[in-house]
Amino acid sequence: MKRKIIEFKDFSFQYRVQSEPTLKNINLDIYEGEKVLVVGPSGSGKSTLAHCINGLVPFYYSGKTSGHFKIDGEDTLNKNIFELSKVVGTVLQDPDSQFIGLTVGEDIAFKLENYCVEQQEMIAKVNKSAKLVNIDKELESSPYKLSGGQKQRVTLAGATVDEVKILLFDEPLASLDPATGKNAIELIDNIQKNDNKTMVIIEHRLEDVLHCNIDRIIVMNDGEILDDVTPNELLSSNILNKVGIREPLYITALKYAGCEISEDLNLEHINKLNIEKCKDSISRWCTNIAKSTEKSNDKVLLELDDISFSYNEEKQVLKDISFKINEGEMVSIVGRNGAGKSTISKLVCGFYKPTNGKILFEGRDIANDTIKERCEKIGFVMQNPNQMISNTMIFDEVAFGLKIRGFSDDEIKEKVYNALKVCGLYGYRNWPISALSFGQKKRVTIASILVLNPKVIILDEPTAGQDFKHYSEIMEFLVSLNKQGVTIIMITHDMHLMLEYTDKVIVLSEGKKVADDSAINILTDKDVIEKANLKETSIYELAVRCDIDEPKEFVKKFIDCDRRFRKI
Numbered sequence: 001m002k003r004k005i006i007e008f009k010d011f012s013f014q015y016r017v018q019s020e021p022t023l024k025n026i027n028l029d030i031y032e033g034e035k036v037l038v039v040g041p042s043g044s045g046k047s048t049l050a051h052c053i054n055g056l057v058p059f060y061y062s063g064k065t066s067g068h069f070k071i072d073g074e075d076t077l078n079k080n081i082f083e084l085s086k087v088v089g090t091v092l093q094d095p096d097s098q099f100i101g102l103t104v105g106e107d108i109a110f111k112l113e114n115y116c117v118e119q120q121e122m123i124a125k126v127n128k129s130a131k132l133v134n135i136d137k138e139l140e141s142s143p144y145k146l147s148g149g150q151k152q153r154v155t156l157a158g159a160t161v162d163e164v165k166i167l168l169f170d171e172p173l174a175s176l177d178p179a180t181g182k183n184a185i186e187l188i189d190n191i192q193k194n195d196n197k198t199m200v201i202i203e204h205r206l207e208d209v210l211h212c213n214i215d216r217i218i219v220m221n222d223g224e225i226l227d228d229v230t231p232n233e234l235l236s237s238n239i240l241n242k243v244g245i246r247e248p249l250y251i252t253a254l255k256y257a258g259c260e261i262s263e264d265l266n267l268e269h270i271n272k273l274n275i276e277k278c279k280d281s282i283s284r285w286c287t288n289i290a291k292s293t294e295k296s297n298d299k300v301l302l303e304l305d306d307i308s309f310s311y312n313e314e315k316q317v318l319k320d321i322s323f324k325i326n327e328g329e330m331v332s333i334v335g336r337n338g339a340g341k342s343t344i345s346k347l348v349c350g351f352y353k354p355t356n357g358k359i360l361f362e363g364r365d366i367a368n369d370t371i372k373e374r375c376e377k378i379g380f381v382m383q384n385p386n387q388m389i390s391n392t393m394i395f396d397e398v399a400f401g402l403k404i405r406g407f408s409d410d411e412i413k414e415k416v417y418n419a420l421k422v423c424g425l426y427g428y429r430n431w432p433i434s435a436l437s438f439g440q441k442k443r444v445t446i447a448s449i450l451v452l453n454p455k456v457i458i459l460d461e462p463t464a465g466q467d468f469k470h471y472s473e474i475m476e477f478l479v480s481l482n483k484q485g486v487t488i489i490m491i492t493h494d495m496h497l498m499l500e501y502t503d504k505v506i507v508l509s510e511g512k513k514v515a516d517d518s519a520i521n522i523l524t525d526k527d528v529i530e531k532a533n534l535k536e537t538s539i540y541e542l543a544v545r546c547d548i549d550e551p552k553e554f555v556k557k558f559i560d561c562d563r564r565f566r567k568i
């Protein structure tokens with residue numbers, strides 16, 4: 001019989017500064033070698049549960065506990081965090097907060113150094129782990145000079161380098177490109193199979209995690225365990241919709257086509273789907289639904305003409321990049337980790353100068369415009385709002401750009417109030433920023449950019465780490481801005497976002513542009529998908545499995561239908 005390795009019994013936890021418990025009456029057993037996924041809306045207590053497992057609660061986050069909690073048969077309160085780290089390895093969402101070494105190699109080796117592992121053995125283990133996650137070429141680099149996704153790979157290598165029994169992943173896919181995300185899930189699967197490690201994964205990207213087998217899914221809501229079931233049981237129930245978690249796209253398509261959703265369909269993966277049971281409904285739906293009409297727009301707003309760039313002499317980061325973005329478009333920039341997507345936005349905003357080529361705004365070369373001048377036309381929203389916010393109060397944060405431009409108090413008030421109204425934050429105008437959720441803070445950063453009336457806004461990963469409710473709120477808000485005439489450019493790894501919300505996509509790989517086309521054409525082109533580490537949509541796979549003549553047209557129809565449905 002399998003041994004229990006994680007045991008919660010009637011367990012509750014209340015952070016010292018909170019008036020109510022965050023975890024309530026948790027009863028959960030996880031067995032040795034199991035692979036368990038934890039899902040739940042934002043704030044439901046998933047990370048707090050993870051903090052209990054890796055010992056941050058109560059060693060780092062103090063508070064009141066009740067009930068029982070054991071790891072590997074022992075009460076964690078009797079162990080210190082160093083002892084616990086030999087049993088549990090953690091990969092966090094924010095890789096920056098995990099770096100200790102000056103080079104990637106040192107960082108991966110950190111745990112082994114603590115355990116005084118002999119040097120030859122240490123080098124071999126570091127090389128092996130680095131190779132597994134494809135970061136072995138960067139062993140001598142500083143972790144801080146890597147792109148977001150490369151950093152995530154380093155933390156993954158660091159966690160898998162030693163012999164822990166439990167591996168805990170808190171949103172491991174948040175900044176990985178789609179193909180690397182898929183590899184990471186395969187890697188987690190391999191480690192579990194080969195070493196019989198217990199895996200606990202917390203992740204919003206449910207469809208991506210289900211790429212490999214998962215034994216159980218724990219659904220959390222409001223600090224409690226709402227459900228503890230197999231993937232097939234969960235996907236055939238209505239729980240995901242109830243708690244606002246996004247279901248895999250092919251299941252949404254089955255619902256649009258009127259298929260009866262039940263466990264018989266074997267829903268946990270598109271390849272395992274009992275296709276005979278739904279093929280006819282899907283074909284009928286595809287025949288009956290009208291073809292889409294495309295909007296076109298041809299006034300060029302932003303143009304990159306033959307741009308090249310290097311941060312230093314070692315490596316050319318961008319090579320001969322040219323593309324045009326038309327007024328009023330919603331555009332995605334996608335591509336593999338480290339391809340140069342964020343670097344492009346830094347050049348457009350003027351943080352760095354291209355080594356070659358021109359950037360034109362409304363046909364004019366902006367090489368001599370200062371950062372201040374550029375941000376009146378081009379707003380830039382960073383991924384993490386906490387890195388952008390410098391004031392305590394919402395009003396002051398949004399007013400900041402106007403104050404330094406010498407506007408009068410009355411003008412500032414009028415403009416700030418207008419921007420706050422557009423962003424749905426007017427009711428909070430006198431609040432401190434600390435009282436807002438992550439999504440609301442993101443809107444504050446957008447308001448502080450909107451107040452300058454830019455024609456285009458560039459957003460770096462606008463929805464990373466957001467649950468489906470906040471994802472939809474942010475995206476619908478951007479659509480409403482777009483309808484008011486603001487051109488929106490998004491850097492993203494989210495293939496759903498790119499398909500559902502953007503008409504045009506620019507694809508980069510290793511500093512070069514590999515495609516510039518519609519989202520549907522990109523995501524149905526095997527060559528581009530492979531070059532840029534993207535991932536085919538499961539809607540396309542569903543169409544192929546149902547022998548639809550024009551799978552691409554099927555994807556188009558699905559997107560149209562989904563957009564109409566969301567507007568209701």
Ligand SMILES: Nc1ncnc2c1ncn2[C@@H]1O[C@H](COP(=O)(O)OP(=O)(O)OP(=O)(O)O)[C@@H](O)[C@H]1O
Pocket residue numbers: 015016017018022040041042043044045046047048049061467
């Ligand atoms: N360090 C802390 N001190 C006090 N309260 C906290 C702390 N961390 C989290 N909380 C509270 O606990 C609740 C649950 O937070 P937690 O981070 O566990 O949720 P989550 O499900 O992981 O959310 P997300 O998906 O947004 O990461 C939140 O309401 C939050 O306010």
Ligand SMILES: Nc1ncnc2c1ncn2[C@@H]1O[C@H](COP(=O)(O)OP(=O)(O)OP(=O)(O)O)[C@@H](O)[C@H]1O
Pocket residue numbers: 145146147148149150175177311312317335336337338339340341342343344
């Ligand atoms: N400040 C810097 N100094 C030196 N090199 C850098 C710096 N910032 C980024 N790079 C390098 O430039 C390349 C492109 O990085 P960039 O952040 O633009 O990639 P990205 O496409 O946005 O990646 P991701 O999807 O992983 O966020 C990477 O190889 C990275 O290591």
